[in-house]
Amino acid sequence: MSDQQNIIIVGAGHAGGELALAARQNGHAGPILLLGDEPGLPYQRPPLSKAYLAGDMAVEAIQLKPRANFDKAEVQLLPGRRVVAIRREQKRVELSDGSQLEYGRLALATGSRPRPLPLAGVAAPERLQNFHYLRTLADVEKIRSRFVAGARLLIVGGGYIGLEVAATAIKRGLRVTVLEAAPRVLVRVTAPEVSEFYAGVHRAAGVDLRTSADIAAWSVGADGSTLTGASLADGTQIEADLVVAGIGVLPNTELAEAAGLAVDNGVTVDECARTSDPDIVAAGDCTSHPSALYGRRIRLESVPNALEQARAAAATLCGKPKAYASVPWFWSDQYDLKLQMVGLNQGYERCVLRGDPAARSFAAFYMKDGVVIAADTVGRMQDFLVAKRLVAERLPVTAAQLADDALPLKSLLPAA
Ligand SMILES: Cc1cc2nc3c(=O)[nH]c(=O)nc-3n(C[C@H](O)[C@H](O)[C@H](O)COP(=O)(O)OP(=O)(O)OC[C@H]3O[C@@H](n4cnc5c(N)ncnc54)[C@H](O)[C@@H]3O)c2cc1C
Known part of the structure; x- marks a missing residue:
């Protein structure tokens, strides 16, 4: 494409923010529009379950980059805009307010969303005030009002997010129960030896950690707006003032799928972040890419992947394709x-x-x-x-x- 044509990026998270700046660094001269459905500047998600949840970080400190970096790169930030359709024949995206924007090239960086927890026995889950997932800054704001010393916090899911929230909550003086359906924590990612170590650390810190926990039903307060606890299949009752669920994520692929792009456990991209449409790239949690190291397609949910794949996508958009072949890596801070x-x-x-x-x-x-x-x-x-x-x-x-x-x-x- 001519480098005067515009680039539209859908999703202003780790991948979208990095892609916008990297496209400029790679010499793109045309307009770059970064559209995201969340308010404000792109921000880092890892602190949401760690220092930011603990109240140890100001909101400015979790921004991906200061506004000045986007201004200097002449990236047009369009927060609070949701893309609802991609019209590939006309090379346009449609926004939730009905407006349409034309693109020269399009980048999808729509990320992922929490896997929904089935809430057996709850008639109107949308009315619950004390049940939350943890994905966005807005989620943290909602959790915060009940995240206070002495409160009974029930966490569903013994993966990274559940365990990080548990560690932060213990530090803040909450009384914490973690329910994990599998026989051990971190089951998807670590060996039993490492799971055992982390289970021991959490129990020693005061977490009531229950594995092989099967939630049979939830109890709801009289006015239907709060969860008051859960009963387990073995008859145990657990009371709660606040419930946080962290049972994995689902990639946001619906836009791509509806537009007829290839999707297979993520928007299908090649090693240069190209989708099945030559005018569209994709990066981050929403993609699955071929891994030469593992000889199969993989979908990763990590900051390093989002950033590095975004740089590859930007290079591709600028006509300088460079294969993305990084080894997956990740970190987690607990205590x-x-x-x-x-x-x-x-x-x-x-x-x-x-x-x-x-x-x-x-x-x-x-x-x-x-x-x-x-x-x-x-x-x-x-x-x-x-x-x-x-x-x-x-x-x-x-x-x-x-x-x-x-x-x-x-x-x-x-x-x-
Ligand atoms: C609490 C928490 C802790 C984490 N801790 C770590 C950690 O310690 N280490 C690590 O490596 N990773 C961690 N992760 C994972 C990491 O944050 C993700 O892998 C990373 O955010 C992926 O970046 P992304 O840009 O692909 O997606 P996201 O950051 O999810 O950004 C996607 C953005 O696109 C927006 N969007 C989606 N659809 C549309 C649409 N149609 N129109 C407009 N906007 C749209 C979304 O609202 C979102 O703002 C953590 C995640 C969470 C939630």
């Missing part, structure tokens, strides 16, 4: 512990521990066919950096080498 994870552990044959979980500093390496396919590190930044290379470069190592904490992990890397 004083930093968990850093690299790679995907599905199909691992052996989990090797290095260091001592009791000392709150250890690493778990997931091995398959003599290489490390993924690793979790707790409080071990140096090991994490080496693990990233072990995974990315598929370097041959032995379990004995990984487990030997006296042997510097760095020595397993080829000499520079």
